[in-house]
Every structure is written in structure tokens, then in C-alpha cells.
Amino acid sequence: MPIQIGILGLGTVGTGVVKILQQNAEAIQTRTHCEINIKGILDRDLHREREVSGDFILTDQPEKILQDPEIDIIVEVMGGIEPARTFILEAFQHGKHVVTANKDLLALHGHELLDAADKAGKELHFEASVGGGIPIIATLKESLVANRITALIGIINGTTNYILTAMADQGRDYAEVLAEAQQLGYAEADPSSDVDGLDAARKLAILSSIAFNSRVALNDVFVEGISRITREDLAYAAELGCTIKLLAIAKHQEEGIEVRVHPAILPLTHPLASVNGVYNAIFVIGDAVGETMYYGRGAGSLPTGSAIVSDVMRIVNNIQANSTSPSNCTCYLELPLKAASDFHTAFYIRLLVKDEPRVLATLALLFAEANISFASIIQKPRGHHQAEIVLVTHPCREGSLQEALDSVKAYSKVLTIQNVIRFESGQGENP
Ligand SMILES: NC(=O)C1=CN([C@@H]2O[C@H](COP(=O)(O)OP(=O)(O)OC[C@H]3O[C@@H](n4cnc5c(N)ncnc54)[C@H](OP(=O)(O)O)[C@@H]3O)[C@@H](O)[C@H]2O)C=CC1
Ligand SMILES: N[C@@H](CC=O)C(=O)O
Numbered sequence: 072m073p074i075q076i077g078i079l080g081l082g083t084v085g086t087g088v089v090k091i092l093q094q095n096a097e098a099i100q101t102r103t104h105c106e107i108n109i110k111g112i113l114d115r116d117l118h119r120e121r122e123v124s125g126d127f128i129l130t131d132q133p134e135k136i137l138q139d140p141e142i143d144i145i146v147e148v149m150g151g152i153e154p155a156r157t158f159i160l161e162a163f164q165h166g167k168h169v170v171t172a173n174k175d176l177l178a179l180h181g182h183e184l185l186d187a188a189d190k191a192g193k194e195l196h197f198e199a200s201v202g203g204g205i206p207i208i209a210t211l212k213e214s215l216v217a218n219r220i221t222a223l224i225g226i227i228n229g230t231t232n233y234i235l236t237a238m239a240d241q242g243r244d245y246a247e248v249l250a251e252a253q254q255l256g257y258a259e260a261d262p263s264s265d266v267d268g269l270d271a272a273r274k275l276a277i278l279s280s281i282a283f284n285s286r287v288a289l290n291d292v293f294v295e296g297i298s299r300i301t302r303e304d305l306a307y308a309a310e311l312g313c314t315i316k317l318l319a320i321a322k323h324q325e326e327g328i329e330v331r332v333h334p335a336i337l338p339l340t341h342p343l344a345s346v347n348g349v350y351n352a353i354f355v356i357g358d359a360v361g362e363t364m365y366y367g368r369g370a371g372s373l374p375t376g377s378a379i380v381s382d383v384m385r386i387v388n389n390i391q392a393n394s395t396s397p398s399n400c401t402c403y404l405e406l407p408l409k410a411a412s413d414f415h416t417a418f419y420i421r422l423l424v425k426d427e428p429r430v431l432a433t434l435a436l437l438f439a440e441a442n443i444s445f446a447s448i449i450q451k452p453r454g455h456h457q458a459e460i461v462l463v464t465h466p467c468r469e470g471s472l473q474e475a476l477d478s479v480k481a482y483s484k485v486l487t488i489q490n491v492i493r494f495e496s497g498q499g500e501n502p
């Protein structure tokens with residue numbers, strides 16, 4: 072007897088899922104000892120020309136999929152919060168397992184959905200929701216389960232990585248490269264969720280909850296986007312032997328966990344520094360395994376479809392072995408969350424100042440009053456008796472840096488604070 076699946080949404084990812092199930096049908100059947108058949112697909116538009124066809128019904132009526140007693144597994148790839156949330160809850164009520172790629176929904180309602188799956192004794196899988204085709208959720212839940220994860224640092228938004236790579240390598244402007252990323256279909260419908268860091272924050276909430284076995288909600292993630300990064304900052308980063316990436320950082324320290332998404336200056340020697348263009352990668356440190364990294368395509372029809380179909384096959388294997396209904400929720404701890412003022416990093420501070428005696432000495436004094444010292448300084452003339460100064464601090468408390476910046480703002484010889492960017496050593500520990 073084939074196992075029947077129903078798909079909600081025949082867009083980019085839904086089409087990839089159908090293609091993989093059709094193209095690799097023989098290998099999939101051999102590996103699962105079972106035929107997997109697409110019984111029905113829900114989509115709004117029944118008349119649009121499609122890249123795929125097959126022996127399935129295409130319907131715009133959700134009950135035809137959700138209430139079909141023959142369907143065992145629902146694949147939700149329609150996106151959005153509602154009605155996706157209601158459809159998934161309904162799927163559990165009707166005794167179906169669910170696979171979803173919906174990071175927006177999981178970041179907001181993951182707890183509710185995992186509870187509903189547990190209550191129904193059904194499985195909920197979501198490998199595609201973070202890093203597209205990169206196997207990172209299964210890696211954290213299964214392959215690294217013997218470890219205490221101490222740090223996870225990811226490039227998990229392809230759009231922003233594409234933009235920063237093009238700005239760094241080709242010296243192009245932010246707005247121009249963003250428009251190109253939209254044309255290429257990398258960006259979300261509303262690209263502000265990419266460039267403002269929200270897409271990466273949603274993915275980090277999902278990943279860190281799994282990595283630390285403690286629920287991290289979207290609101291727990293400190294978020295800053297890339298829109299204030301300029302070509303000048305990228306050029307200074309290069310001068311310092313570094314690059315700038317939008318990093319999703321989660322660390323488990325004695326005081327608690329910190330979860331943050333922001334642009335960070337990263338040494339070129341770190342493996343994440345060579346993750347370029349639209350590619351994603353997640354660097355994970357486990358107490359036993361040490362440093363590991365997972366790299367690949369974070370989006371796209373077939374890469375994302377690969378993660379979905381693998382999740383479907385995992386469920387099919389469990390159905391065959393009569394061993395479904397495991398515990399879906401892995402958050403058995405309640406770890407404290409560190410406040411942003413307690414983050415501890417080095418900083419890059421770019422200032423436009425009056426080029427006069429004692430300015431640098433006064434700046435050193437203002438920072439010293441907040442207990443912050445400099446690791447290096449770059450100064451360049453900017454004409455009209457002005458100079459641009461880049462100060463690189465030794466690691467310090469974020470709260471202390473804010474105090475120092477308040478004094479710097481009030482200092483009359485400082486014309487503008489052009490930018491402030493955190494450093495990330497990428498080694499897990501806070502220096
Ligand atoms: N694209 C990617 O590379 C990745 C996507 N994801 C996630 O996968 C999911 C799907 O993304 P993607 O395939 O790109 O999205 P698309 O917009 O390409 O596809 C969604 C499809 O579902 C249909 N749909 C949406 N709402 C409804 C509804 N209420 N009833 C019936 N049909 C509906 C849409 O119809 P219509 O077009 O008419 O709105 C569309 O055909 C999202 O959650 C996304 O975040 C995750 C990783 C990567
Ligand atoms: N807009 C996202 C697509 C995948 O989630 C990205 O740029 O990574």
C-alpha cells in the first residue's frame with residue numbers, strides 16, 4: 072500500500088517537492104520500502120500553467136486534503152501565519168503527520184504546533200525552515216545529540232549575504248545590489264524582513280531552541296539589520312584583515328544564553344568568512360565534537376524540496392517501523408536569557424572628527440572612563456581640517472560601550488558617529 076501525502080501550496084517549494092518525488096521515485100521507494108504517492112495538492116489558483124503535472128488532484132478546497140482519511144502526511148509549503156497555522160492544527164486533529172518549511176509560523180507558534188503534534192501522537196518536522204537544503208535541524212536533534220552545544224554561529228539569510236558579498240567584492244552600493252537580489256528571487260516578498268534581520272532572527276529562534284533545549288521566542292532575539300553597512304565599512308574591515316557578515320549568533324554561557332542577529336566584523340581566517348553570495352552556513356561548536364560547519368543552499372525550489380522530502384521519508388520509515396509519535400518538543404530546560412547590555416564583544420567605531428590636537432587623546436580618555444581600551448586605531452584625512460577615525464576596542468560590555476558613546480556624542484570635536492559594528496571572533500567564547 073502506498074503512503075499518501077497531501078501538499079498545501081504549489082509554489083516554489085511545492086513544485087520542488089513534486090519534482091523530487093517524481094524524479095527520484097525509484098530510489099525513494101527502495102530506501103523506504105514503500106511507494107510515496109501525492110494524492111492531492113491545495114493551491115489558490117487552479118488555472119495557472121504549472122511546471123509539474125501528475126496523477127494528483129489540484130484543489131482550492133483545503134478540506135479535500137485535510138479531511139481525506141487516506142492521506143497520512145501533510146506537507147505545508149504555502150507560507151504565512153494564517154491559514155497555515157489552522158491547517159496544520161487541523162491536520163493533527165485528523166491524525167496526520169506534518170512537514171513544513173514555514174519559519175515565520177514556527178518562530179511565532181512553534182510551541183503550540185509541537186504541543187499539538189505531541190498530543191495527537193503525530194510527528195512535526197521542519198528541516199526546510201532553516202538553511203533550506205542544509206541538514207542542520209536533524210544534525211542538532213540527532214547527529215550532535217551527545218553534545219552540549221556551546222555556540223552556534225550562522226549565515227542564515229542568503230539575500231543579505233549576497234548583498235554584503237557584492238558590496239565587498241565589487242564595491243557596489245547597497246541599494247543597487249538589493250534591487251538585484253529581489254530580481255533574482257532571493258529576497259522575501261517584503262525584503263525588509265531580510266535586510267532588517269528578521270528572517271535570520273526567526274531562523275535563529277528555531278535553531279537555538281533546538282541547540283540549547285530551551286525555548287527561544289522571536290522576541291528574545293536581539294536584531295539589527297545591514298542597511299547601515301557601507302562600502303567604506305567593508306573597505307576598513309578588509310584593511311583589518313576581516314569581512315562583514317550578517318551573523319546569527321547563539322551562545323550558551325554560565326550566566327545564560329545570548330541570541331543575537333547583527334552585522335559583525337569577522338576575521339577572514341574564520342571558515343564563515345568564505346561563505347559568499349547566496350550561500351548559507353552554520354558553524355556549530357559542541358563540547359565533545361568541537362568545531363563543525365554545515366554549508367549549502369539556504370533557499371530555492373529543489374534544495375528546499377530536498378529537506379522536505381527527506382523529512383517525509385523519515386516519517387514514512389517510522390510509519391513502516393510502527394514507531395511514530397515520538398516527543399516532538401525538545402525544550403526540556405528553561406535557561407535564562409542574557410540582556411543585550413551584558414553582551415561582551417569588541418567594537419569598531421567610525422567617527423568623523425575635527426582634525427585638531429588632543430582629539431584622539433580626549434577620545435581615549437572618554438572610553439577609558441567607561442573602562443574600555445583600544446586595540447587599534449586607523450586615521451585618514453578627510454579635507455577641511457577633518458579626519459575619519461576608526462577605533463577598534465578590546466572586548467567590553469555592551470552597556471559600557473553605550474556609556475562611552477554618550478560621552479563621545481557630547482564631545483564637540485566629534486562631528487558624526489558614522490557607524491558602530493560588533494566584532495565576532497567566531498570561536499564561541501566571549502573574549
Ligand atoms: N522559496 C524558498 O526558497 C524557501 C521557502 N521557504 C518557506 O517555504 C514556504 C513556501 O515558500 P514558497 O514556495 O517560496 O512560496 P510561494 O509563494 O512560491 O508558494 C506558495 C504557494 O501557496 C499558495 N497559497 C498560499 N496561501 C494559500 C491559501 N490560503 N490557499 C491556497 N493556496 C495558497 C500560493 O498561491 P498564490 O501564489 O496565489 O499566493 C503559492 O502558489 C514558506 O513558508 C517559505 O518561508 C523556506 C525555505 C526556502
Ligand atoms: N529570503 C530568504 C530565503 C530563504 O529563507 C533568504 O534570503 O535567505
Ligand code: NA
Pocket residue numbers: 198199200201202203204205206207208378
Ligand atoms: Na535545513
